[in-house]
Amino acid sequence: MTAISVSGLVKTFGATRALDGLDLEVATGEVHGFLGPNGSGKSTTIRVLLGLLRPDAGRVRLLEGDPWRDAVALHRRLAYVPGDVTLWPNISGGESIDLLGHLRGGLDARRRAELLDRFDLDPRKKARTYSKGNRQKVALVAALASDAELLVLDEPTSGLDPLMEAVFQECIREVRAEGRTVLLSSHILAEAEALCDRVSIIRHGRTVQSGSLDELRHLTRTAITAETARPATGLESLAGVHDLRHEDGRVRFDVDTDALDGALRHLTGFGVVSLTSAPPTLEELFLRHYGDELAENGAAAREPVRS
Amino acid sequence: MSTQLSEAPARPAAPVRPGRSATTTGTAALFRFALRRDRIRLPVWIAAGTALMAMFTVTRHTRADEEAGRTELLRSARVGRHAPMLAAVLLAGLACAALAVAVGIGATATGLPATGSFVLGASFGACGLVFTGITAVAAQVTGHTRSVYGLVGGLFAVFFVLRAVGDIEGNWVVWTSPIGWAQASHPFSDDAVLPLLLCLVAAVVLVLGGFALLDRRDLGAGLTQPRPGRATATPWLRSPLALAVRLQRGAFLAWALGLALLGVVYGALADSVETLIAGNEEALAVFGDPDVDDLVDAYLSTTFSITALLAAAYAVSSVLRARTEESEQRAEPVLATATSRSAWLGSHVAVALVGSALAMTASGVTTGVVRVLQTGEAAAFGRMVGAAVAYVPAVWVVAGLAVALFGLLPRLAAALAWTAVGLFLVITMFAESFDWPGWVSDLSPVSWVPLMPLEPFTAGPVLVLTAIAGALLAAGSAGFRRRDLATG
Ligand SMILES: Nc1ncnc2c1ncn2[C@@H]1O[C@H](COP(=O)(O)OP(=O)(O)O)[C@@H](O)[C@H]1O
Numbered sequence: 001m002t003a004i005s006v007s008g009l010v011k012t013f014g015a016t017r018a019l020d021g022l023d024l025e026v027a028t029g030e031v032h033g034f035l036g037p038n039g040s041g042k043s044t045t046i047r048v049l050l051g052l053l054r055p056d057a058g059r060v061r062l063l064e065g066d067p068w069r070d071a072v073a074l075h076r077r078l079a080y081v082p083g084d085v086t087l088w089p090n091i092s093g094g095e096s097i098d099l100l101g102h103l104r105g106g107l108d109a110r111r112r113a114e115l116l117d118r119f120d121l122d123p124r125k126k127a128r129t130y131s132k133g134n135r136q137k138v139a140l141v142a143a144l145a146s147d148a149e150l151l152v153l154d155e156p157t158s159g160l161d162p163l164m165e166a167v168f169q170e171c172i173r174e175v176r177a178e179g180r181t182v183l184l185s186s187h188i189l190a191e192a193e194a195l196c197d198r199v200s201i202i203r204h205g206r207t208v209q210s211g212s213l214d215e216l217r218h219l220t221r222t223a224i225t226a227e228t229a230r231p232a233t234g235l236e237s238l239a240g241v242h243d244l245r246h247e248d249g250r251v252r253f254d255v256d257t258d259a260l261d262g263a264l265r266h267l268t269g270f271g272v273v274s275l276t277s278a279p280p281t282l283e284e285l286f287l288r289h290y291g292d293e294l295a296e297n298g299a300a301a302r303e304p305v306r307s
Numbered sequence: 308m309s310t311q312l313s314e315a316p317a318r319p320a321a322p323v324r325p326g327r328s329a330t331t332t333g334t335a336a337l338f339r340f341a342l343r344r345d346r347i348r349l350p351v352w353i354a355a356g357t358a359l360m361a362m363f364t365v366t367r368h369t370r371a372d373e374e375a376g377r378t379e380l381l382r383s384a385r386v387g388r389h390a391p392m393l394a395a396v397l398l399a400g401l402a403c404a405a406l407a408v409a410v411g412i413g414a415t416a417t418g419l420p421a422t423g424s425f426v427l428g429a430s431f432g433a434c435g436l437v438f439t440g441i442t443a444v445a446a447q448v449t450g451h452t453r454s455v456y457g458l459v460g461g462l463f464a465v466f467f468v469l470r471a472v473g474d475i476e477g478n479w480v481v482w483t484s485p486i487g488w489a490q491a492s493h494p495f496s497d498d499a500v501l502p503l504l505l506c507l508v509a510a511v512v513l514v515l516g517g518f519a520l521l522d523r524r525d526l527g528a529g530l531t532q533p534r535p536g537r538a539t540a541t542p543w544l545r546s547p548l549a550l551a552v553r554l555q556r557g558a559f560l561a562w563a564l565g566l567a568l569l570g571v572v573y574g575a576l577a578d579s580v581e582t583l584i585a586g587n588e589e590a591l592a593v594f595g596d597p598d599v600d601d602l603v604d605a606y607l608s609t610t611f612s613i614t615a616l617l618a619a620a621y622a623v624s625s626v627l628r629a630r631t632e633e634s635e636q637r638a639e640p641v642l643a644t645a646t647s648r649s650a651w652l653g654s655h656v657a658v659a660l661v662g663s664a665l666a667m668t669a670s671g672v673t674t675g676v677v678r679v680l681q682t683g684e685a686a687a688f689g690r691m692v693g694a695a696v697a698y699v700p701a702v703w704v705v706a707g708l709a710v711a712l713f714g715l716l717p718r719l720a721a722a723l724a725w726t727a728v729g730l731f732l733v734i735t736m737f738a739e740s741f742d743w744p745g746w747v748s749d750l751s752p753v754s755w756v757p758l759m760p761l762e763p764f765t766a767g768p769v770l771v772l773t774a775i776a777g778a779l780l781a782a783g784s785a786g787f788r789r790r791d792l793a794t795g
């Protein structure tokens with residue numbers, strides 16, 4: 001069963017080609033990470049899925065319907081948290097939650113109260129006095145208090161503090177346990193790693209990788225730091241070894257998953273004293289896909305980030 | 308009201324026009340003639356424009372920036388607490404001065420006496436300065452840009468009416484209004500500078516008051532703390548229509564109240580029209596020996612056409628609220644619920660149509676009541692309400708135009724819709740004075756409506772206008788259902 005199925009989606013804004021043949025498959029019941037740097041087309045894709053933008057080309061199916069034609073019927077079955085939540089300045093957070101809930105087709109009062117409590121949100125405040133994080137909480141409570149079978153969340157945690165981020169992750173796990181589907185757009189990799197069954201990584205409006213985290217990890221590199229009895233030489237001639245550095249008796253390098261075995265065998269020939277290996281993180285996955293972009297921007301591109 | 312006085316006589320009999328050989332010969336003479344005939348009306352509208360300019364300039368650089376968080380950024384740099392407002396006030400003051408000089412030069416160039424021309428310019432500038440000061444205070448009182456506009460706009464309306472009342476009655480009431488002060492300089496006759504100095508002093512005092520208030524409040528706050536709202540929504544706040552009503556009810560009440568008050572003032576002044584015209588040689592010279600009842604009716608029908616334009620302006624602002632909701636991304640979460648585009652747009656449009664019809668009716672009712680009290684004739688009530696209601700289809704055409712623009716040309720909708728309102732206003736105000744050709748008047752839906760109570764009601768134009776309004780609404784709705792929603 002697929003909740004969302006997109007292929008070859010194209011959307012242009014004048015001269016800007018925001019989506020350039022994007023593909024996305026989200027299975028029913030999974031938490032799907034939708035990852036990409038700013039401006040890669042995440043929000044645009046989501047707006048097409050919601051029937052707010054009309055696609056220029058491509059096939060888009062959402063809950064077995066056409067998002068543009070069947071918008072109203074489909075929207076009863078989904079809840080949406082926009083990336084940039086703006087609320088009515090003179091309407092309180094509690095009123096906004098109720099209003100959006102009822103417009104969607106009802107919300108669970110008990111769950112609403114519980115969520116307000118967990119997110120530590122004062123529903124009586126007027127929206128204009130809320131911070132960005134609090135506005136985001138209003139939209140999150142409205143969405144999570146619904147019985148929607150699909151949650152579409154566009155960077156829902158970009159304004160939340162770490163404590164609230166933890167509450168959010170808890171909520172998503174509960175939603176998943178209930179068998180509901182979540183499309184979670186994010187550029188925060190730790191969040192995707194913590195929550196997602198599968199991810200799609202997009203860039204310049206195209207899908208560049210898609211699969212489970214394990215599958216994707218397989219495509220990436222492991223970071224090795226080793227101390228050897230004798231200086232380790234010849235590593236540079238091995239295929240699949242990258243970013244080799246020697247530092248006072250230690251050697252550091254990144255190695256492709258399929259070249260790991262060979263690299264380790266080679267190392268043992270020099271008498272391994274200590275060895276640490278860091279599993280590839282999504283961060284690295286990202287850097288591999290976007291590294292050239294970062295380099296273009298003059299950022300500290302190839303400095304691997306490890307947790 | 309003086310604005311209408313010069314209009315009323317023009318309706319029954321067209322004024323004598325200086326001869327023209329080439330198409331533009333005599334323009335200057337005509338302009339002077341018009342300016343003389345409109346020497347009260349025209350300045351009031353320019354003064355209104357100057358006041359609005361001052362209000363927008365000061366608000367945009369003070370409260371609007373503050374509300375958007377830009378001031379916070381600025382103040383964290385090396386910018387003093389008073390700097391943003393001082394800069395805004397200086398800018399507005401400079402604009403007023405520039406306008407004064409420009410009007411002075413322009414009027415002199417048309418051959419008017421130089422002293423009078425510059426006093427005329429200075430009177431506009433002075434009016435702008437006072438409203439610069441008023442806005443500087445209002446921007447401290449309330450924390451919200453919208454409320455600043457409401458406050459200053461409301462004060463402007465009150466001052467405008469006070470001046471009109473004082474002007475017609477020829478008494479001290481004029482001096483309760485800064486617009487009256489500016490006008491008391493009487494350009495081309497007295498050329499009095501003292502009332503203009505009064506404006507200047509008032510402006511300085513108000514600006515200083517604004518700074519004093521600024522020192523007593525927190526960044527981003529008004530003088531009062533916002534009250535907490537409801538923890539849960541009232542049961543009726545469940546539909547797109549309820550939301551549109553909730554969002555727009557404040558603006559509706561303000562406009563309806565304003566038009567109802569205007570109706571009282573217009574009605575109350577009808578009596579004075581008779582006496583004033585009977586004793587005005589110039590007026591009598593223009594249109595011979597009129598029937599006084601006709602004159603009052605002509606005056607009243609003109610006032611209703613102006614009220615209709617104000618109702619149309621309200622309808623446009625109400626329709627454009629949908630555009631604001633869209634471009635500020637508040638339509639997006641609503642349209643992502645089970646709310647169709649037609650229902651969402653229809654709700655805002657319904658508020659605009661019903662609201663403008665009610666506001667128009669309110670002005671007819673208040674004028675009617677006042678006329679019944681004045682004349683003792685119960686029939687006057689029905690005639691006044693009828694005259695006001697007859698304009699509703701024309702108002703709806705203007706609203707429909709805004710809806711069509713919203714659906715088909717969303718980016719230009721606000722600019723084009725307001726341009727249209729401005730154009731219709733200019734046509735109603737000046738087409739007669741400048742003797743523009745008939746097709747120019749026909750551009751404005753308001754001039755299609757029979758001039759009741761002077762002329763009898765005719766169903767034709769009303770039906771045609773209603774049909775046009777319907778077509779425009781349908782086009783706008785269809786356009787909106789087919790287009791992309793505006794996104795950040
Ligand atoms: N309404 C719009 N008009 C013009 N360009 C747009 C519009 N919306 C998005 N874009 C452009 O499309 C690209 C993708 O934007 P978006 O989907 O918001 O990216 P993301 O959500 O991944 O940060 C960006 O280059 C953005 O500037």
Ligand SMILES: [Mg+2]
Nearest residue numbers: 042043083155
């Ligand atoms: Mg985005």
